[in-house]
Amino acid sequence: MTLPRPRIAILGGGPGGYEAALVAAQLGAEVTVVDEDGLGGACVLADCVPSKTLIESSSTMTSLGRSASLGLELASGDNPVLGVDAPALNARIKALAAAQSNDITEHVTAEGVGIIPARGRLAGPHSIEAAGTTVHADVILIATGATPRALPDGVPDGERILTCRQLYDLTELPEKLIVVGSGVTGAEFAGAYQALGSQVTLVSSRDRVLPHEDKDAAVVIERVFRRRGMNVLGKSRAETVHRKGDGVIVTLSDGRQVIGSHCLLTVGMAPSTSGIGLAETGVKLDSRGFIEVDRVSRTSVPGVYAAGDCTGVLMLASVAAMQGRIAMWHALGEAVQPIRLSHVASTIFTDPEIASVGVSQAAVDRGEISARVAKLPLATNPRAKMGGLRDGFVKIFARPGTGLVLGGVIVAPRASELILPLSIAIEQNLSVDQIAHTFSVYPSLSGSVTEAARTVMEFAPDAIA
Numbered sequence: 001m002t003l004p005r006p007r008i009a010i011l012g013g014g015p016g017g018y019e020a021a022l023v024a025a026q027l028g029a030e031v032t033v034v035d036e037d038g039l040g041g042a043c044v045l046a047d048c049v050p051s052k053t054l055i056e057s058s059s060t061m062t063s064l065g066r067s068a069s070l071g072l073e074l075a076s077g078d079n080p081v082l083g084v085d086a087p088a089l090n091a092r093i094k095a096l097a098a099a100q101s102n103d104i105t106e107h108v109t110a111e112g113v114g115i116i117p118a119r120g121r122l123a124g125p126h127s128i129e130a131a132g133t134t135v136h137a138d139v140i141l142i143a144t145g146a147t148p149r150a151l152p153d154g155v156p157d158g159e160r161i162l163t164c165r166q167l168y169d170l171t172e173l174p175e176k177l178i179v180v181g182s183g184v185t186g187a188e189f190a191g192a193y194q195a196l197g198s199q200v201t202l203v204s205s206r207d208r209v210l211p212h213e214d215k216d217a218a219v220v221i222e223r224v225f226r227r228r229g230m231n232v233l234g235k236s237r238a239e240t241v242h243r244k245g246d247g248v249i250v251t252l253s254d255g256r257q258v259i260g261s262h263c264l265l266t267v268g269m270a271p272s273t274s275g276i277g278l279a280e281t282g283v284k285l286d287s288r289g290f291i292e293v294d295r296v297s298r299t300s301v302p303g304v305y306a307a308g309d310c311t312g313v314l315m316l317a318s319v320a321a322m323q324g325r326i327a328m329w330h331a332l333g334e335a336v337q338p339i340r341l342s343h344v345a346s347t348i349f350t351d352p353e354i355a356s357v358g359v360s361q362a363a364v365d366r367g368e369i370s371a372r373v374a375k376l377p378l379a380t381n382p383r384a385k386m387g388g389l390r391d392g393f394v395k396i397f398a399r400p401g402t403g404l405v406l407g408g409v410i411v412a413p414r415a416s417e418l419i420l421p422l423s424i425a426i427e428q429n430l431s432v433d434q435i436a437h438t439f440s441v442y443p444s445l446s447g448s449v450t451e452a453a454r455t456v457m458e459f460a461p462d463a464i465a
Contacts, residue, residue, distance in 0.1 A: 005030045006332060009128045009137035011120050011276065014041025015317040016308030017143035018108055020324030025111040027332045032137070033113055034120035034130045040101040042145050043317050046165040049100050051188060053093045054167075055349045058192035059413075062351050065195075069388045084196050090168045122277030125301050129277075139303050139331040142283070142291060143324060144276060146269040146309035151180070154241030154265060160248050161241050161263050164189060174198045174262040178250050180238045181266035182209040184348050187221060189264055190230060191350045200230045201258055203250065205237040210348065214361050214409045216375070216393065217354045221411075224352070224391050233258070241265070271310045288312065295338030297327035305331060313339075316346055345423045347416035352378075352392045355419035358407020358426050359397050371397040371406050374432075374455040376448050378412050383443040389413060394448040396422065396432065398456045403431035405453075412445055421449055432456045 008024040010017045013035030024031045038045055064082060067074050074082065109115065120130035122142075128135045148163035150156055158166045164185055175198065179190040182204030194200040202209065202225065209225065209232065210218040225232055237253040241263050248263040271290045278285065284292045284300040290312030297305045305327035308320035322339055329336040345357040363369045378384045378392035392411035399406055405425035410418050425435060435453035440446050 006139065007137040008032070008139050008141065008328070008331070009135045010034065010141045010143060011122070011128055012041060012143035012145060012308070012310075013037070013039040013115070014043050014143055014145050014308055014320060016320035016324035017041065017141065018104055018324075019321040020141050020143065020307060020328045021108055021113045022111055023325045023328040024332065025108075025113050027328065027334065029328075029332060031113045032116060032135050033108070034116045034118060034128055034135065036117065036119040038098075038101045038117075039104045039108060039115070040097075041143075042147075042165070043320075044100050044104065045097050048317055049097045050093045050168055051164065051185075051192075052349055053096050054089070055188060055192045055351070057089060058195035059351050061197075062195045066388045084173050086173045087171055089196075090170060093168050121275065122281045122283075122304075124277075125281055125303050139305065141297075141324065141327050142276070142278075142299070142304065142306040142310060143308045143320070144272040144310045146271050146315065148265065149268045149270050150265055151238065151241060151267060153239065154180070154250075154263070156265060157243065160243050160246075160261070161265065163265055167264070170262075174260075176247075176260035176262070177201070178203060178248065178258050178260040178263045179266060180241065180250065180263060181268075182206065182232075183212065183266065183268075184210070186264075186266035187225075188349050189266065191221075191225060194225070194228055194230050195351065199260075201260060202230060202232045203236050203238050203252070203258065204232065204234050207234050209234075210354070213348065213354060214356060214395075216361065216395065217356075217409055217411045220352070220391055220393070221348075221350050221354065224350075269309060269315060271312060273310055286312070293323075296330040296336060297323045297339075298330070303331075314341055314344060314346075316344065319344055343423070343426055345419050347419070349416070352389075352412050353415035354409070354411050355415035356407070356409045357419055357423045358405070360407065361395070361397075361409070364397065369397075369406065370400055372400055372456055373397055374452045376452040376455060378445075378448060381443070381445060381448045381451075383445050383447070384412070386443065387413075394418075394452045396449075396452045396456055398432045403433055403456070405430055405432060405435065408449075410449075412448075414445070418446055418449060421446070 006029045008029045008031045010033045118131035120128045123129045177198045178201045180203045190202045209222045240251045250258040291306040293311045307323035309315045348354040359369045375395040379390045395409040397406040408422035432453040440450045
């Protein structure tokens with residue numbers, strides 16, 4: 001007797017949704033994804049892929065700006081200055097995002113997953129309604145993501161007052177861009193547009209940019225921002241944003257006004273959880289509207305799982321994807337390890353980048369974690385000197401006595417790539433002496449990782465396993 005294939009229905013096609021669909025299909029389930037925007041979701045079509053494509057272009061501008069210090073001269077006739085073709089730049093960004101979405105769609109459909117391109121909602125714990133049809137399922141996964149928040153008195157209009165998802169329709173580079181919010185998104189876009197040639201004012205309600213990140217790293221980034229000409233307003237909360245003619249006026253809580261050509265609002269994300277049948281189905285939300293889940297992605301309703309930004313659990317594509325995979329492994333009876341957020345590596349794509357994994361400096365300073373710390377300036381690295389790089393560092397946290405790697409922070413170009421050995425060390429319970437005895441290429445930026453590990457050994461001989 002052949003058992004029927006388990007039926008999986010997924011509401012939302014972002015990283016949490018499509019990665020879950022791939023896992024479920026490979027495990028033999030009958031899978032249907034309901035998604036109204038296109039596979040890849042906002043991550044691919046409006047957020048992560050477009051923003052990092054923009055930042056890649058801005059980083060190239062920054063690199064070219066170092067040409068004189070490298071003995072190079074950029075000149076072409078009477079116009080030695082590089083410019084930005086905003087329509088071409090934005091067209092490339094949107095084309096790459098669409099191409100990535102198409103690649104994901106082809107991959108998912110090749111695995112036999114059905115796709116319904118429509119807005120859906122739960123019709124109970126075992127069904128989703130979409131486009132006039134009902135998809136019945138044994139297991140449902142909700143992966144509906146989140147949307148940018150706005151100020152109560154600062155509503156985006158898509159022309160002068162913008163969210164990060166509206167930037168790519170601009171026909172010109174913002175002349176004077178005011179970025180409200182100095183968290184990850186605000187810092188990334190502020191740095192990118194400053195590099196592309198905009199005059200940027202960054203409005204931060206805290207005393208420094210990136211208030212929730214490693215303080216040493218945030219200090220480096222703010223110093224770089226100011227050196228490159230950015231106007232950083234600390235301890236300045238934006239109250240209102242209004243259009244005035246062809247510009248905008250941002251009024252701060254102390255009455256000061258900042259005038260610009262455009263304003264970008266980066267004041268957080270709101271979960272996309274309303275109007276999709278959650279309350280009627282009994283799925284619990286927290287006080288902020290995020291879906292409550294446990295470490296294997298289960299909601300309060302048996303058979304209903306959730307993954308990604310709609311859960312408010314570390315809003316990273318990698319975390320959403322892992323939540324989705326874990327949900328399917330658990331639902332379909334596979335061995336599964338609950339998600340370990342302490343092992344998640346993250347990157348802030350400023351220039352230089354900030355990558356981190358494991359324990360934080362703040363936790364060490366508060367006495368919550370006992371750790372030996374080594375911090376090595378990037379400026380001492382020979383490869384960095386060759387490239388004219390002077391901002392950044394490699395920091396490693398190791399457990400006293402055993403030397404096990406507990407975490408690390410890297411501030412450097414391509415820190416997103418350089419953090420991998422520290423992530424592996426944490427995942428595999430490696431010690432600093434094992435990293436220190438690993439060959440690194442000379443010269444290379446990754447050599448600073450092994451050198452920092454040797455520094456821990458030199459100043460903490462008892463940390464050698």
